[in-house]
Amino acid sequence: MAAPHVQEALKLLAQRSGSSKTRARIEALRDVVAPSVRKPDFPEAALKMLMRLLLPTAERYRDVASQRAVEDVVRAAVETHGNAAIKPVVAAVAELGHVVGKTPPSAANGSMAYTGLRWACVVIEPLLQKHSADSTEFKQLVTSLAEIASAILSSPRKPVHAAVRRCFARIFSKVSITPFLSVVVAQPASKELLCLSHYILRYADNQKDSSWSSHMDALLDMYVKSVIASKTAVPVHVQECSAALLCHVTHEQFKDVLLPAVERGLLRAPEQLIPALSSMLDGVSLDLSAYIVTIGKRIGTQLHSQDVARRQAAVAAVTSLAKQCSDDSAVLEFTKHLFSVLGGSEGKLTGAEQRMGVLSGIGAMASTSAVGSSCLQSLATAVIKLFLPILQQEVHEATLVHCVGMTSAWSVRLATSVPDELLSAIKKNMALKTASSAVRFAYLHLLNSTLKGNLLAQGAEIIPLLQQAIDRAVAQPHQVSVVSEAMSAAALLAQLCVAQSEAESKFTSFWQTVLDPSKQLLVSEKIVAQATSEALLQLLLFVQTLLFGNEERLNSKNNRPFYTVLAWLLVHRDNVVRKRAATVVQKVIKSSTGGDAESGAAILRGVFGDFLATQKVAVVSSEETEGAAA
Numbered sequence: 001m002a003a004p005h006v007q008e009a010l011k012l013l014a015q016r017s018g019s020s021k022t023r024a025r026i027e028a029l030r031d032v033v034a035p036s037v038r039k040p041d042f043p044e045a046a047l048k049m050l051m052r053l054l055l056p057t058a059e060r061y062r063d064v065a066s067q068r069a070v071e072d073v074v075r076a077a078v079e080t081h082g083n084a085a086i087k088p089v090v091a092a093v094a095e096l097g098h099v100v101g102k103t104p105p106s107a108a109n110g111s112m113a114y115t116g117l118r119w120a121c122v123v124i125e126p127l128l129q130k131h132s133a134d135s136t137e138f139k140q141l142v143t144s145l146a147e148i149a150s151a152i153l154s155s156p157r158k159p160v161h162a163a164v165r166r167c168f169a170r171i172f173s174k175v176s177i178t179p180f181l182s183v184v185v186a187q188p189a190s191k192e193l194l195c196l197s198h199y200i201l202r203y204a205d206n207q208k209d210s211s212w213s214s215h216m217d218a219l220l221d222m223y224v225k226s227v228i229a230s231k232t233a234v235p236v237h238v239q240e241c242s243a244a245l246l247c248h249v250t251h252e253q254f255k256d257v258l259l260p261a262v263e264r265g266l267l268r269a270p271e272q273l274i275p276a277l278s279s280m281l282d283g284v285s286l287d288l289s290a291y292i293v294t295i296g297k298r299i300g301t302q303l304h305s306q307d308v309a310r311r312q313a314a315v316a317a318v319t320s321l322a323k324q325c326s327d328d329s330a331v332l333e334f335t336k337h338l339f340s341v342l343g344g345s346e347g348k349l350t351g352a353e354q355r356m357g358v359l360s361g362i363g364a365m366a367s368t369s370a371v372g373s374s375c376l377q378s379l380a381t382a383v384i385k386l387f388l389p390i391l392q393q394e395v396h397e398a399t400l401v402h403c404v405g406m407t408s409a410w411s412v413r414l415a416t417s418v419p420d421e422l423l424s425a426i427k428k429n430m431a432l433k434t435a436s437s438a439v440r441f442a443y444l445h446l447l448n449s450t451l452k453g454n455l456l457a458q459g460a461e462i463i464p465l466l467q468q469a470i471d472r473a474v475a476q477p478h479q480v481s482v483v484s485e486a487m488s489a490a491a492l493l494a495q496l497c498v499a500q501s502e503a504e505s506k507f508t509s510f511w512q513t514v515l516d517p518s519k520q521l522l523v524s525e526k527i528v529a530q531a532t533s534e535a536l537l538q539l540l541l542f543v544q545t546l547l548f549g550n551e552e553r554l555n556s557k558n559n560r561p562f563y564t565v566l567a568w569l570l571v572h573r574d575n576v577v578r579k580r581a582a583t584v585v586q587k588v589i590k591s592s593t594g595g596d597a598e599s600g601a602a603i604l605r606g607v608f609g610d611f612l613a614t615q616k617v618a619v620v621s622s623e624e625t626e627g628a629a630a
Contacts, residue, residue: 006046009036013053022063029069037076044084047077051088058096058115059108067115075122083130089123090137090144097144100151101192105237110155113148117167120145125174133179142183146192153195153237168199169206177204177212185218189225191238197222198241205244219245220257227276228261231269239279246283254286259294266298274302274313281320289327296321296334300341303361304354311357319364328370328379338362339386356402362387363406366413373415380413388425397436404442411450418450418458427465437481441535444469444488448538451492456499459492463506466493470513473521483527484535490514490522491538494545511550514542517558523565533574540569540577544584547600548591563588563603567611 009032016028036042037050050073057070077085096116103109120141131137152164172180177200184193184200197219204212223242227234249258258280265273277299281288288295299321302314325331342349342358349355362383370376387407394400411422426443429435444466451459466489473479473486490510497507514521522539531539543562546554554562566588569581585604592601 003039003041005036005039006042009033010046010049010053013050017053017057018060022066025061026065026069029066029073034069034073034076037073038080040080042077042081044081047081047085048088050077051092055092055095058119059099059112061115062111067118070115071118071122074119078123078126082126086123086127086130087137089119090127090141093120093123093148094140094144097147101147103151105151105154105156107155107157110152110157110160113151113155114160114164114167116144116148117152117164120148121167121171124171128175128179133182138179139183139187142180142196143187143192146184146190146196149199150192150195150237153198153241154235165199165202169203172200172203177209181212181215185215185222189222191226191230191235194222194226194238194245195241198244201244201248213248216248216253220249220253224257224261227280228258228265228273230272230276233272234276239276242279243283246280247285249284249286251286254284254288254291258284259291262295263298266302270298270302270305271307271310274299274310274317278313278316278320281317281324284324286324287326288321288324289330292321292325292327292330292334293337297337300338300358300361301346303338303357304341304346304349305357306351306354308353311353311360315357315360315364318361319367322365322367323369326369326371328368328375331365331368331370332379332382335362335365335383336386338365342390352396352399355396355399359399359403359406363409366409376413377415377417380410380415381419383410384414384419384422388421391425391429395434397438401438401442404439404446408446408449411446412452414450414455416454418455422450423458423462427462430465437479437485440469441481441485441488444485444492445534445538448488448492448541451495456495459496460500460503463493463496466496467510470510470521474513474519477519477521477524478526480527480530483522484531484538486514487522487531487535487542488538491542491545494542494550498545498549511553515553515558517561520561523561525568528565528568533572533577536569536572536574536577537580539565540580540584544587547584547588560603560607563600563607564611566604567607 012028013033016025019025033050037047054070054073057066061067061070074089078089093116096112096119100109100113100116124141127137127141149168152160180196180200184197187193201212204210223245227238227242262273262277262280266277281295296318299314299317302310303318305311305314322331338358338361342355342362349358365383366380368379370379384407387403387410390403391400391407394403407422411418426447430440430443447459447462447466469485469489470493473483476482493507493510497504497511500506513519522542528536528539543565546562566581566585569577570585572578572581588600588604592599
């Protein structure tokens with residue numbers, strides 16, 4: 001029969017472990033259970049019962065004090081009773097690993113997995129002192145750690161990840177990573193083991209330990225079986241954690257192992273592999289120019305898939321592939337292949353979504369890592385010229401707007417000059433009677449993206465075109481789409497005025513129109529409230545250029561509307577617009593001097609005061625806040 005203190009401790013633990021009072025359960029664990037466990041006459045059967053009673057606390061306890069009290073009891077059992085306590089502790093960790101591995105990702109599941117990891121940290125060193133790395137107990141613990149690692153990586157509770165890395169580092173500092181890797185590669189491939197290898201390899205990299213390299217082929221085979229050849233969708237956290245392995249892949253391994261597996265996977269089940277392919281391409285630290293056509297052709301087929309998610313994943317994969325390619329000739333070769341697909345080389349693309357999918361892939365290729373101004377200039381020029389016939393022939397409005405956007409993605413890579421053919425095509429296409437307001441805005445946005453820095457000098461020839469956009473807005477000041485065109489045109493005209501100060505006469509009519517306080521052409525409340533986020537970003541660019549490049553044109557009669565629009569956009573529903581407006585406001589405040597009543601900061605204070613006076617601001621008391629939180 002067990003000693004009285006054992007019975008008392010287990011009875012009290014059973015009664016108090018489920019208590020909602022933190023102090024009561026901590027006192028029971030610290031003052032009664034832990035001292036009893038530290039006595040040598042605490043029997044093995046009682047240790048098993050102890051761990052069964054502690055197991056539910058991993059899910060129940062959320063406060064750090066209670067978790068540490070439980071961990072202290074586990075440590076006391078292992079330190080005092082050795083092998084008799086190791087087996088029930090390992091069994092408890094295995095049970096936790098099984099539970100968190102089968103539970104959908106959540107913050108609570110991640111917290112429970114972290115508790116299991118801390119218990120494993122307590123038992124791992126004594127375990128290997130008593131048992132070999134080939135023992136059943138150690139293999140069981142490693143398998144449990146794999147499930148725990150997967151649950152933690154999938155948890156949305158990101159702050160705990162740093163603590164987990166430290167915990168794994170303590171484990172690996174006490175015990176070499178070699179026995180862990182030996183167990184990992186000896187077991188059947190699984191996504192959970194891949195997650196555990198993530199922590200092992202990250203620790204090895206930080207310690208500059210290359211002893212694991214002998215297992216590289218086995219780990220790569222595990223990755224192929226678990227991710228590339230997976231018959232089910234690969235979770236995002238598994239894709240991301242694979243980078244720890246992929247960054248060590250050599251060209252030979254990529255060519256002989258990964259590339260054939262990717263080709264087979266894209267033929268067998270592209271819907272499963274495509275979402276994971278982007279992470280694989282991002283993970284490797286190789287220049288993939290030699291494989292861009294081989295891989296790209298397989299991905300290109302998915303760009304015009306009927307499935308929206310697959311098209312989006314294919315675009316992400318093309319972007320990742322482009323980032324890993326620095327050979328401009330290889331990039332151009334694959335881009336030409338995509339243009340041929342758009343032209344019908346793999347079958348006529350009748351759906352607008354299919355055509356836009358391929359166009360998105362072409363635009364994604366602009367992410368290439370090719371360097372050198374001359375190299376980028378020749379590459380971007382060649383691709384832009386391939387776009388021109390499509391811009392001329394496309395009749396579907398949404399597809400045409402998207403095509404202009406993808407042309408813009410390439411035009412921003414121009415380094416030394418803008419092709420005359422592009423400027424001529426823009427002027428011609430914007431003058432067409434069939435050109436809608438949305439199409440014209442897209443072209444104006446393209447010009448704003450392209451004409452930057454030393455390329456602004458080439459904008460002189462399009463000043464009449466930009467002035468036409470302003471004139472259309474004057475004629476139709478209540479048409480939001482037409483005024484949006486004027487916002488984009490005004491942003492570029494303001495920049496051209498700064499760059500071409502000697503040609504002041506060309507901009508006289510423009511400034512008289514947009515600065516007229518009675519008209520407020522671009523900044524009227526109705527227009528700003530209805531304009532799209534893209535148009536408002538162009539308006540912010542104009543306001544910024546006006547305030548910090550053409551400030552001499554402002555005076556006390558015409559400046560207030562432009563500061564007022566900054567206040568409106570600070571509370572806009574779109575986060576990107578709010579952030580851009582905040583950047584402009586910060587710049588205004590920093591550039592203001594002292595207590596000058598005419599300074600930008602002083603005007604903004606007055607605008608904010610008027611703005612708040614007209615708004616209904618809800619004042620919430622602390623009691624109401626606590627009630628809502630409850």
